Each structure stands twice: as structure tokens, then as C-alpha cells.
Amino acid sequence: MSSATSAKDHPQVTDSMLISRIRGGDQDALAALHDRYAQVVYSVALRVLGDTAQAEDILQEIFLQLWRKPETFDSNRGSLGAWLAVIARHRAIDQLRRRRPELDIDDVIIWVDSDLEQTADRNRAIAKIRSAVEQLPPEQRRPLELAFFQGLTHSEIAAKTGEPLGTIKTRIRAALAALRKGLAA
Amino acid sequence: MRDHQQFADDLALYALRELPASDAAEFREHLKECAGCRRELEEINSQMAMLALSSVASAPPQRSRERLLQAVRTEPQRVRRVVMHRPWWSFVPTFAAVLLAIFGLMLWRENTSLRNRLEATQQRFEQQQGDLDRARLVLDALTSPESSHFALVSVKDQPVPEGKASYMRKTGTVVFTAQHLPPLPPEKTYQLWLVPASGTKPMPCGTFKPDTNGNAAMVTPYAEKDAWPKMFAVTIEADGGSQTPTMPLVMSGS
Numbered sequence: 001m002s003s004a005t006s007a008k009d010h011p012q013v014t015d016s017m018l019i020s021r022i023r024g025g026d027q028d029a030l031a032a033l034h035d036r037y038a039q040v041v042y043s044v045a046l047r048v049l050g051d052t053a054q055a056e057d058i059l060q061e062i063f064l065q066l067w068r069k070p071e072t073f074d075s076n077r078g079s080l081g082a083w084l085a086v087i088a089r090h091r092a093i094d095q096l097r098r099r100r101p102e103l104d105i106d107d108v109i110i111w112v113d114s115d116l117e118q119t120a121d122r123n124r125a126i127a128k129i130r131s132a133v134e135q136l137p138p139e140q141r142r143p144l145e146l147a148f149f150q151g152l153t154h155s156e157i158a159a160k161t162g163e164p165l166g167t168i169k170t171r172i173r174a175a176l177a178a179l180r181k182g183l184a185a
Numbered sequence: 186m187r188d189h190q191q192f193a194d195d196l197a198l199y200a201l202r203e204l205p206a207s208d209a210a211e212f213r214e215h216l217k218e219c220a221g222c223r224r225e226l227e228e229i230n231s232q233m234a235m236l237a238l239s240s241v242a243s244a245p246p247q248r249s250r251e252r253l254l255q256a257v258r259t260e261p262q263r264v265r266r267v268v269m270h271r272p273w274w275s276f277v278p279t280f281a282a283v284l285l286a287i288f289g290l291m292l293w294r295e296n297t298s299l300r301n302r303l304e305a306t307q308q309r310f311e312q313q314q315g316d317l318d319r320a321r322l323v324l325d326a327l328t329s330p331e332s333s334h335f336a337l338v339s340v341k342d343q344p345v346p347e348g349k350a351s352y353m354r355k356t357g358t359v360v361f362t363a364q365h366l367p368p369l370p371p372e373k374t375y376q377l378w379l380v381p382a383s384g385t386k387p388m389p390c391g392t393f394k395p396d397t398n399g400n401a402a403m404v405t406p407y408a409e410k411d412a413w414p415k416m417f418a419v420t421i422e423a424d425g426g427s428q429t430p431t432m433p434l435v436m437s438g439s
Contacts, residue, residue, distance in 0.1 A: 027257050034250050042245035044237045052246075059245055063253050067260065078227075082234035089237050090202055126241050133239040148236050153203050173197050176232040183235060 015080040022070040030067050036119075037081055038063075041088040047149050048092035058091050081122065093151040132182035140175035143168050187211070192222055200229040322406050326353045326360040335417045337363070337438035346399070346436050350377065350390075350417040357410035359390045361403045361417075366395035366435075369421065375401065376422040378430050379408065380437075382415040390417070392426040415439055 013032070021029035041062055046055035062084065065072065073080055133141065143161065146152045154172070158165040192215045198204050199212045216223055326332055337348035348363035361377050369375065374394055378387040391405040416439035420430040 027254060030257060031250060031254060034253055038245045038249060039243070040238065040241050042249070043241040043243050046243055047240040056245060056249055056252075059249055060253055060256065064256055064260075067257050078231075079234075082231065082238065085237035085241075086230060086234050089233070093202065126238050129235045130239045133236060144236065147201050147203070148233060149240070154198065169194070169197070176197065176229055176236075179235055180228070180232050 019066075019070050019073060019080070022067060030063065033066065033080075034063055037084050040081055040085050044085050044088040045092040048089060048096060048151065054095060055092070058088060058095065062087055062091060089148065096151045129179075129183060132179055135182055136175055136178055140171045140178060143171050144175040147172055187215075189215075189219065189222070192219070193225065196222060196225050197229055200226060200233060319404065319406070322356065322358050323360050323404055325356070326351045326358045326404075329353055331355060333414065335414070335438040337417060337419065337436040346419075348417075348419060348436055348438070350438065352379065352408075352412075352414055352417075354411050354413075356406070357408045357412075359403075359405040359408045361390070361393070361401075361405075363393075363395065363401045363419070363436075364399060366399040366401055368399075369394060372424050373421050374424050374426065375435065376420050376426050376430070377403065377405075378418045378420065379412060379414045380416045380418055382413040387418070387430050388412065389426060389428065392422065 015033070015036075018029040018033050018036075022033070038059060042055050042059045045058035046052060049055050049058070073083060136144070143157050143163075146157050146160065147154065152160065154165055154168045157163075158168045161168070163171075192212060195204065195208075195212070199209060202209075204212060216226065332351050332353050335350045335352075337346075337350065346363060346365045346367065348361060351360045352358070359377070359379070363375075366375065374392040376392045377390040379390050380387045388409045390408045391403050393401045393403040395401040416437055418430065418437035419435045420427075420432070421435060422431055
């Protein structure tokens with residue numbers, strides 16, 4: 001039985017354990033993490049880029065980076081699943097803007113209340129988050145999604161929506177806060 | 186320079202990576218010092234993670250897993266080598282190589298030290314050999330039956346300088362000692378002359394200056410050979426000596 005199968009069948013194998021094994025050069029551990037989070041990374045990249053081939057490239061690039069520099073992620077810095085989701089977004093935006101990836105992604109610290117390591121819990125958490133996003137007022141949700149998934153700057157959003165720049169800033173902050181509040185409820 | 190409130194207002198822009206590189210760098214510096222902004226940024230990142238997770242829907246193509254593993258297999262084995270626990274005996278060749286290098290270095294240093302000591306000994310030997318040759322010349326000039334000896338006295342009564350010159354014809358060596366010599370004027374020197382019996386012009390045999398007690402000693406190893414001196418004389422000359430004696434004579438002896 002391979003280690004990957006073992007990790008998949010035994011969800012008590014935590015992300016930290018798998019990262020530790022990757023540090024030891026265990027390819028099966030990387031495969032197990034891929035099984036766990038490939039869908040997260042791929043979906044976020046696809047949402048931003050709208051192109052399956054490019055999204056697959058981002059997926060490959062991020063997991064290869066995890067293989068080459070597993071120390072980039074430290075379990076003390078939060079949840080691996082959430083971290084990968086945000087890193088996928090940043091890399092996809094970089095790709096969209098045709099700019100070089102920034103090197104400071106490791107300063108991203110993300111704590112989430114939900115358990116994302118186990119498939120069932122992860123699916124439940126994602127459904128809950130999606131519901132919270134859908135409940136955001138449209139005037140808050142739209143600028144947030146334009147900024148986050150389309151990589152538009154606040155100024156570009158202001159020009160696109162005809163709203164003042166300050167209003168866009170306020171609405172995006174309010175949307176993020178409302179999202180947090182909605183999930184905490 | 187922006188103040189804290191300006192940084193705080195733009196935290197979302199920073200988290201969304203909308204800031205230009207220069208502003209982002211300034212932001213990072215501020216974050217190092219501002220715990221409040223760090224906490225707020227973590228909060229915003231968490232909210233953004235949720236937003237990202239809300240888009241999870243599509244599974245990647247099945248081939249992506251194999252593609253990743255294929256790429257990993259072609260990666261350099263750096264990670265594995267760095268973190269793998271190696272058995273103790275795998276370090277033996279490295280340890281042996283280090284020991285060999287240390288031993289080689291010690292040998293090299295010992296060799297260098299011996300070579301330096303040998304060179305120093307050779308230099309001392311050559312110097313002592315030179316001293317010995319010089320002493321032998323002096324001794325020969327003073328004791329050889331072939332040497333002729335001359336006692337020089339002052340041509341005036343006071344002061345009374347005295348000198349002794351020994352000449353060895355075979356080698357041309359002249360040994361000269363003197364006492365009670367008056368101090369020299371500035372930029373002047375005493376000069377010893379060999380006055381040939383043939384009546385030809387005097388031959389210079391070296392210059393010398395007395396010590397504060399008026400004593401002087403001089404050895405001229407290779408003066409004129411095979412000369413028949415009528416007398417030796419001493420004059421005062423300009424520093425560096427002269428080719429012809431300047432009168433008056435300080436002392437002379439035949």
C-alpha cells in the first residue's frame with residue numbers, strides 16, 4: 001500500500017505530517033496533498049483565468065513549489081488549504097496581469113475556523129462559505145469579486161462601476177467583514 | 186512617509202496585491218513593526234481565503250496528478266539528500282577525506298618550517314665562513330714572515346697619534362691600526378697610503394675614521410699586490426678618499 005493511499009484513506013494524517021514527509025523527499029506525501037487540495041487550487045485558478053490549460057499550469061506550479069520548498073508553508077502560519085486557495089488566487093492574478101510572481105507569498109498567514117483537511121468537512125465548509133458569499137449585498141459583492149477574481153484595481157472598479165474610489169474601498173472592506181460575520185453566525 | 190492610519194486604510198489593497206512594488210515594500214516594513222496591522226492583515230487574508238474557497242467547484246483533469254509526479258521525478262534530489270537520515274558509516278569517506286586533508290596540511294606546514302630553518306642555517310654558515318676568511322687574512326698579514334710591519338708616529342710632537350700597518354705582498358692585504366688620532370673636521374676622513382720604494386706615486390690603501398677615543402682599525406684585503414713599500418703614510422682627505430695624498434702627512438712610517 002502506498003503512503004498516498006494511506007493518507008487518503010486515513011484522514012487523521014494531518015497536513016503537517018504530509019508536509020513533514022515532503023521535507024523528507026516523500027513523493028507519496030505530495031501526491032496525498034494533491035489529492036486533498038488540487039480541486040481547491042485548480043478551481044480558484046480557473047475562476048480567475050477562465051482557461052483550463054492555464055489553471056492546470058498554476059496547479060502544477062504551486063504543488064511543484066510545495067515540493068521544492070515545503071518550508072514555505074509552516075503549519076504555525078495557519079491552514080494549508082486556505083493558504084493554497086489564496087496563493088492560487090495570487091498566482092492566477094499574476095498570470096492575468098502578465099507579471100512575475102512575487103516572492104513574498106510566504107508572508108500570507110491564514111487562520112480559518114473550518115477544518116479543511118478532511119473531505120467531508122471541507123465540502124461542508126465550502127458550501128457554508130458559498131452561501132455566505134451569496135448573501136452579500138450585490139453592491140458589496142460585485143466590487144469584491146471584481147477585485148479578487150478579476151484582479152481589477154480599486155480605480156478600475158471605480159471606473160467600471162461609476163462609483164467614487166472611496167466608496168469602492170469602503171464597500172470591499174465591508175464585504176470582507178460581512179463575509180466573516182456571516183460565517184461566524 | 187505614511188502614518189499608521191494610511192497603512193491601515195490600505196490593508197485590503199495590500200492583501201489583494203494591488204499596491205505598486207515600492208508601496209508594498211514600504212508596507213512590509215510597517216508590518217514588521219505594527220502588530221495591529223499584522224493582526225488585521227491576517228483577518229483580511231482569512232476572509233479572502235473564504236472567498237477563494239467559495240469558488241471551489243471544478244476538479245482538475247485526472248492527468249494533473251501524474252503530470253506533477255512525473256515532474257517531481259525529474260527534479261534534482263536536493264530535498265531528499267538534505268533531510269534524509271544517513272547511516273553513520275556513510276560519513277566515513279567524508280571523515281577520512283577531512284582527516285587526510287588535515288594530515289596533509291600538517292605535513293606541508295612541517296615541510297615549510299624545515300625549509301625555512303635550512304635556509305637560515307645556510308645563511309649563518311656563509312656569514313661565518315666570510316668572517317673566518319677575513320680573520321685568516323688579518324692573522325696572515327700580522328704573523329706571516331712575508332709581511333713587513335711599519336710603526337707610524339706623528340710628524341708633530343703633540344698630539345701623538347700612533348699607527349701600525351702590516352702589508353702582505355702575496356695577497357695585497359693591508360691591516361692598519363691606530364691610536365690617539367685627533368678628531369676629524371666635518372666631511373673629512375683619514376686615508377692610508379702605501380708609498381712605493383720605486384718612487385712611483387703613492388697608492389691609496391683605504392680610508393677610516395677613528396672612534397671617540399681616537400682609535401681606528403682597518404683591513405684592506407685586496408690592495409696593490411707585489412708592491413715594495415718604502416713607507417706607509419696617513420693624510421686627511423675629503424670624505425670618500427682621494428687618488429693623491431693631500432699634505433701635510435698626519436703620520437708616516439717606513
